[in-house]
Amino acid sequence: MYNHIGVVATCSIWGFYTNLLTHFLPAMANKLINRSYIKQPLLLFFSTFLLLAANGQNPGYTHPPLTDKWDDYQQQVKKDSTKKMIELKTLIPGVIYDLRYASKNNFMKRVMYPVNTRLTYLRLPAAQALQKVQQDLNKKGYGLKIYDAYRPYAVTVKFWELVKDERYVANPSRGSGHNRGVAVDLTLVNLQTGKELDMGTGFDNFSDTAHHTFTNLSKEIQQNRELLKSTMSKYGFTPYTDEWWHYSIPNSGKFEILDIDFKKLKKDL
Numbered sequence: 630m631y632n633h634i635g636v637v638a639t640c641s642i643w644g645f646y647t648n649l650l651t652h653f654l655p656a657m658a659n660k661l662i663n664r665s666y667i668k669q670p671l672l673l674f675f676s677t678f679l680l681l682a683a684n685g686q687n688p689g690y691t692h693p694p695l696t697d698k699w700d701d702y703q704q705q706v707k708k709d710s711t712k713k714m715i716e717l718k719t720l721i722p723g724v725i726y727d728l729r730y731a732s733k734n735n736f737m738k739r740v741m742y743p744v745n746t747r748l749t750y751l752r753l754p755a756a757q758a759l760q761k762v763q764q765d766l767n768k769k770g771y772g773l774k775i776y777d778a779y780r781p782y783a784v785t786v787k788f789w790e791l792v793k794d795e796r797y798v799a800n801p802s803r804g805s806g807h808n809r810g811v812a813v814d815l816t817l818v819n820l821q822t823g824k825e826l827d828m829g830t831g832f833d834n835f836s837d838t839a840h841h842t843f844t845n846l847s848k849e850i851q852q853n854r855e856l857l858k859s860t861m862s863k864y865g866f867t868p869y870t871d872e873w874w875h876y877s878i879p880n881s882g883k884f885e886i887l888d889i890d891f892k893k894l895k896k897d898l
């Protein structure tokens with residue numbers, strides 16, 4: 630409800646705002662933008678603002694085709710038995726598990742897998758190759774310790790949502806060897822002491838020191854890495870340049886990206 634003064638006041642305020650919008654602000658903006666010391670921060674401010682606004686809408690990846698239904702997975706296995714997911718201890722009883730994403734002992738300092746995830750899986754050919762690696766190593770007094778193998782796609786998305794940096798986590802657009810059940814993160818243990826061999830860095834260390842090409846390491850560390858690499862390669866695994874612990878089997882394209890949770894796989898054992 631307007632009284633007289635109110636209308637006059639509104640009119641004069643309206644006039645003031647119109648003036649402000651049509652003359653004063655554009656003139657000010659022009660003046661400001663023409664000063665280069667202000668131009669850059671201003672542009673930076675607006676581009677950051679736009680980027681943040683866009684980020685809110687955009688997850689930063691596109692969904693690849695994936696298998697997330699148990700029946701579809703079973704159909705795929707029926708057609709091609711090499712696609713079966715094998716719980717590693719069923720094939721390699723002596724293998725040691727230290728499933729880092731099932732605990733807080735990982736670079737995220739968060740439990741990324743469902744509580745009580747104690748089993749881990751790989752596709753049949755990768756599991757069989759790993760069995761041979763273990764048998765070979767056992768003869769020399771060593772064994773394998775697994776940090777991670779199959780990782781459901783939903784967990785890769787969770788990593789991405791928390792980190793959004795391709796230096797540390799895989800962009801979900803492509804899916805990873807872990808999602809396909811063909812990649813494994815692992816190290817060597819001494820069978821007598823049960824201790825891990827010194828590899829120079831821990832698991833998920835994202836520095837140059839973890840690269841295979843990094844050689845400023847003690848002779849012992851270099852030999853330990855070489856033993857893991859040569860034995861894994863002997864049975865068909867490919868190393869990953871930037872991570873001494875990550876290996877996968879080649880031609881992984883035929884294995885679908887899976888988003889089947891651990892519980893369902895466990896029921897199938």
Ligand SMILES: [Zn+2]
Pocket residue numbers: 807812813814874875876
């Ligand atoms: Zn890995």
